[in-house]
Amino acid sequence: MSVVISGVSVLIPGADSAKALAAGPEPGAGPVEPAALVGRKGLRYKDRATQLGYCLTSAALADAGLLGEDGTVSGGDVGVVVSSNYGNLDTVVRALDTLREGTVSATSPMDLPNASSNVIASSAAIRYGLRGPNLMVCNGATSGLDAVNWATTMITAGRVDRVLVVGVEPDNDVVRRLLGGRHAVDGGAAVVLEDAGAARARGVRVRAVLGRYVRAAGVGTVLERLAASGAPAPAWWHLPDTAPEVIGADLLPGVERTALPEHSGRASGALGVLQCATAVGLFDEYGEGPVFAVCGTDADDASAGLVLLEPPAPEAL
Amino acid sequence: MLSRPIIGMGAVASTGRGVGTLFENLCRGVTGHAELRGFDRTRFRAQHAYEVDDRPVAGEDVPARATALLVDAIAQAAADAGLGEDLSGIPVLIGTGLRELRSLELWWREGTDLDDTGLHFGTALRERFNADVTHTFSNACSASLYALALGSDLLAEEGDHAPDTVIVAGVDVLTESMYGLLERVHPTPPDRVRPFDRDRTGVLMGDGAAAVVLRRETGGGRTHALLRSVAVNCDAFHVTAPSPEGIAKAMRTAYDMAGVKPKDIDLVMLHGTGTLLNDEAEATAMADALGDAASGPLMTAIKSMTGHTSGASGLMGLVMGVTALAEGRVPPTVGLERPVEEAAEFRFVTGGAASASMNVAQLNAFGFGGINAVAIVEAAP
Numbered sequence: 001m002s003v004v005i006s007g008v009s010v011l012i013p014g015a016d017s018a019k020a021l022a023a024g025p026e027p028g029a030g031p032v033e034p035a036a037l038v039g040r041k042g043l044r045y046k047d048r049a050t051q052l053g054y055c056l057t058s059a060a061l062a063d064a065g066l067l068g069e070d071g072t073v074s075g076g077d078v079g080v081v082v083s084s085n086y087g088n089l090d091t092v093v094r095a096l097d098t099l100r101e102g103t104v105s106a107t108s109p110m111d112l113p114n115a116s117s118n119v120i121a122s123s124a125a126i127r128y129g130l131r132g133p134n135l136m137v138c139n140g141a142t143s144g145l146d147a148v149n150w151a152t153t154m155i156t157a158g159r160v161d162r163v164l165v166v167g168v169e170p171d172n173d174v175v176r177r178l179l180g181g182r183h184a185v186d187g188g189a190a191v192v193l194e195d196a197g198a199a200r201a202r203g204v205r206v207r208a209v210l211g212r213y214v215r216a217a218g219v220g221t222v223l224e225r226l227a228a229s230g231a232p233a234p235a236w237w238h239l240p241d242t243a244p245e246v247i248g249a250d251l252l253p254g255v256e257r258t259a260l261p262e263h264s265g266r267a268s269g270a271l272g273v274l275q276c277a278t279a280v281g282l283f284d285e286y287g288e289g290p291v292f293a294v295c296g297t298d299a300d301d302a303s304a305g306l307v308l309l310e311p312p313a314p315e316a317l
Numbered sequence: 318m319l320s321r322p323i324i325g326m327g328a329v330a331s332t333g334r335g336v337g338t339l340f341e342n343l344c345r346g347v348t349g350h351a352e353l354r355g356f357d358r359t360r361f362r363a364q365h366a367y368e369v370d371d372r373p374v375a376g377e378d379v380p381a382r383a384t385a386l387l388v389d390a391i392a393q394a395a396a397d398a399g400l401g402e403d404l405s406g407i408p409v410l411i412g413t414g415l416r417e418l419r420s421l422e423l424w425w426r427e428g429t430d431l432d433d434t435g436l437h438f439g440t441a442l443r444e445r446f447n448a449d450v451t452h453t454f455s456n457a458c459s460a461s462l463y464a465l466a467l468g469s470d471l472l473a474e475e476g477d478h479a480p481d482t483v484i485v486a487g488v489d490v491l492t493e494s495m496y497g498l499l500e501r502v503h504p505t506p507p508d509r510v511r512p513f514d515r516d517r518t519g520v521l522m523g524d525g526a527a528a529v530v531l532r533r534e535t536g537g538g539r540t541h542a543l544l545r546s547v548a549v550n551c552d553a554f555h556v557t558a559p560s561p562e563g564i565a566k567a568m569r570t571a572y573d574m575a576g577v578k579p580k581d582i583d584l585v586m587l588h589g590t591g592t593l594l595n596d597e598a599e600a601t602a603m604a605d606a607l608g609d610a611a612s613g614p615l616m617t618a619i620k621s622m623t624g625h626t627s628g629a630s631g632l633m634g635l636v637m638g639v640t641a642l643a644e645g646r647v648p649p650t651v652g653l654e655r656p657v658e659e660a661a662e663f664r665f666v667t668g669g670a671a672s673a674s675m676n677v678a679q680l681n682a683f684g685f686g687g688i689n690a691v692a693i694v695e696a697a698p
Contacts, residue, residue, distance in 0.1 A: 080551070085436055092418055093425045095494040100426060104361050104497045112498040113556035113685055116414060117455035122686020125553040131563075134551035134688045135463060138416055138455040140437045146452060150467060157470035159549070174425070178433050212478070217405070217449040229478070268433065301439035302449040 003152045004311070005208040006162075006199045007064025007192035008280045009056050011037075012185050012264060018207075021189070021274065022281025027263045032187045045110040046123065048170040049087040052187055053120040056166050057128055060190035065204050066162070072129035079132030079154055079163035082121040083147035083269040085140060086175045086184055088114055093174050120168065132160040137269070141241065141296035142215060142304035143167070144272020149213040149306065151193045161198040166190040167273025171265065179266055188270035189277040207280045211290065211307030218298050222305040223251055226292060231307045234292040236282055238275040241267055242297045252292070258282075271295050272304070279308040319574065321472055322540040323694070325400065325484075325530030327393025328636045329386050330623045331367040331523055335393065340640045343648035344670035348622040349523060350509050356493055362506035366491055367523030367624025380420035380429045382524070384441045387411065387488040390526035391446070394484065398530035399538060404446040408480050410468050411438050411453050412460030412487040414627035414684070419492045438488075457684030458588070459549075460628030461487025461527065462692055465635070466547035472533045479533075486528035487629035495627075496522055502557075503593075510625065511652035512589030512618035513596045513660050520592045523624020527632040542639040545677075545693040546574035552687025558594055560687055564602035567689040571679070572606070575693040579610035582693075583675035584641060586634035588683050589618025589650070590625050599681065600659035611662045614679070615671055621651040631682030631690060638678040642696040647671045 008018045011032045014025035034051035035043060038058055043051050061067040061078075068074045091114040098107045113119050118136035125134050133154055137147040144167040151163035168188030169175075175184045199206055214225040219240065237252050239259040247257075260267055260274060267274055275293035283289060289310035296303035326336050331349020333339040349367035355378035358364055369386060372379060395404065417436050424431035434440045437453035456463045468485040499520060500506055507519035531544060548570035552563030572579065588599055604611045619637055620626070626633055641647045647666045656665060680692040 077550075085433060089418075089421060092421060092492070092494045095498055096422050096426060099360050099493060099497045100357075103359075104500055107497055107501050109498070109502045112502055115492075115495050115498050116457045116685045117416065117418070118457045118684070118686055118688065119556065122457075122551065122556060122688060125551045125686070126556065129553055131551055131553045133463075133466070133549045134456075134686065135467075136455045137452070138437050139451075139453045140434055140439055143437075150452075153467065153470050153474070157473055159466075159470070178421075178424075178431070180432075214478075215450050217443070266433075300434065301443040301451065 002196040003155050003193055003210045004196050004199050004206045005191045005280060006194040006204045006206060007060045008207060008277050009059030009063060009190045010277045011055055012187035018277045018281035019284060022278050022285060024261060025264050042127065047088055047091050047114050049084055049168055050120050050123045052168045053082060053124050053166050054127055056168060056188055056190035057124040057164060060164060060192050061128060064192035077132035077160055078130045079160040080121050080125050080130050081135045081137060081147045081151045081163055081165045083137045083143040083167045083273060084120055084169055085138055085143060085269040086169050087120050088117050089174045090172045091115055130164065141300040142302060143269035145293060145295045145304040145306045148272060148276060152210055155193060155195050161195045163193045164190060165193055165273055167270035169268050169270045183265040185265045185267040185270055189273040191273060191276050206311040208283055208311060209309040211309050213306045215302055215304040217302050219294055219303045220251060222294060222303045226305050226307060232290055234290050235288050236291045238278055238291060238293045240295050240297050241271055246297065276308060283310045319469060319546055321469055321544040322532045322535045323529050323542050323544055323639060324532050324538055324540055325394040325398025326541055326636050327390040327397060328527040328633060329369065329389050330525035330626060331369050332622050336636055336640060340637055343619055343622055343637060344646055346649055346651050348651055349624060361497060361500060363500045365508060366521050368491060369524040378423060380423045383417055383419060383488050383490045384438060386524065386526035387438055387486055388445050390528040391484060391486050394528035394530050400530065402446060404448040406450060407482050407484060408450045408471055409442060409448050409484045410464040412464035412628045413453060413455055414457050414460055414489050415492050415495060416453060416455050419490055422493055456688060457686060458627050459631055459682040459684035459688050459690040462547060462631035462682040462690035463549055465692060466549045466690060468531055469544060469547055472531060481533045483531045484528060487632035488526040489627035489629050490524040491522045509652060510591040510620050512591045512621055512650055513656050514653050515655045515657055517591045520590045520625050523626045525623055525626035525629045525633055527629055527636045540697045542642060542697050543695045545695050546571050547690060547692040548574055549690045554687045557685055559598040559683055561598045561601040563687055564598060564683060564689050565605040567691045568602060568606035571691040571693050577677055577693060579607040580613055581677050582614045582679050584638060584647060584678040585614050585616045586638040586678060586680045587616055587618040588681040589620055591620065597657055597659050600657060604659065612664060615647050615666055615673055616663050617647055617666045618650045619648055631680060635680045635692060638680055639694055642675050642678055645672055645674055
């Protein structure tokens, strides 16, 4: 049994598709404008991460051919897994400031759902009719790849045939203070994961096939375990979020390295999903894999690695 | 059919530390209800909560209290299972509603230390247990049962990478923002948690953590109980209001996955938050899913003593439910005098603890966003 990617969306400043992301986001681009993408209706009272999540959800479901004419999903449950570390930090501190500078009566009841970190995942489910398992992963640097793996795990376990995975991080003053002045990516990516048989049954185009996932202490250990699992040698290596020189030249020598550029800011929980979208863009452009995606450096609590394989020829699937 | 042995347990709440102590206290009706311990009370209309009394200086809050409770519960469960202190390579899945957001609040307002590696629990678990396969799920009030579902999925995997042992935990402590916003939506400030009572005023938060160790196969060592199923879904209906239909669907799926019928359920550890909307939705769903068997199982809601421990509460209910099966005793729902109409048929345990011979327990947990999780456990053979 295998799990495939059957839809993808990308929205960060300077890149609005997997192809543009793989080519490298343009510097100096303006912010993503949710109202221009999904309309103003329903955006009021939603934090920026949730708004960005709506845009990514809508585009990925449409790309996978799952969005009906009424703008929601019908026919079979779709699960949701969202990865974000900074999602609702702005709501939390704003409510806190209001409380400390006045009393509880000054707070807005509309903030209550946004104070719960899973609001991105549940809001996407409500807006687009996604009734499968609904999971919010806030797991630090590896969060995006972890989210992809939990979606794969739930599909493999037979809980659901299709899962939307979103990785998104908003940029704001709270996040910048937490990052010591650096900005966050203020966007993200989404992929639709699907049981290969279910994808074949509805005739959707496969964009990538998921291989082994590993989480362990240190980038070197993760690469060793991926190699030991029998994964084919990679054509590309998508690096974790750090200065490129930090990753030793002795690791995967000769393999073409790719990374999100410094000007895109900290991708954090969005990175792993952006890496999957990059892999789709690379397969679309060059038709050649595999891509090794790695999140989390030796300075983090752990690293995660995921193998993404190019889609097989249609008759082989 | 799924049947995973639970071989280790740990818990800490306002009402006690350690599974045995906590259970005995709950059976005696001891509650953790007290005036707010760590916040400036003049900011709030509500004045009470169910906090663990662990601050070094009374009235002064400190960061990383959630982490400390989590580490305590995991250490208890790991010791109970005989795992030792090095948990490298063992998946540790943590369900939480609020992760370390209290540390974020203290960082923002009081200037205590924090960086972005301190919001999830992996960093501290690596330091304390050398754990490197850690996962923090922020899934509101059903978080720890959602984590349990994923843990059981890991144990169902095949191949050389599939784990033999998984640790699942849940944790939460009060945050000022959530305490305030929850109070804000109540017409009168809640004074205590009285699940399913007609005169309940709403929900108050509690601190707590719980952990279990699951194994792939039985054999060797003590088994507390068998995990038979965990069903998870999403109403896709409303960000705060629950849907009885979605909840009932999760219950039926849990029964089907475990291969049990409603009449087989001997005990239900209810989610029972004391919130105006939630209790009625849960009762309606429960009555619907049980059908003719609605008067069969004993039912209780321990949040009447622990407060709402948010993401920890589902696993807290499981650890206490497993102990109830083993001990043949069920803690009461304190403060429940006149049940709501939707729950009129239920056999609530009130007054003191009830004694009964029981084999199968159902555990409920539902969260903001309509995310539902229902687990079934069976007494150890």
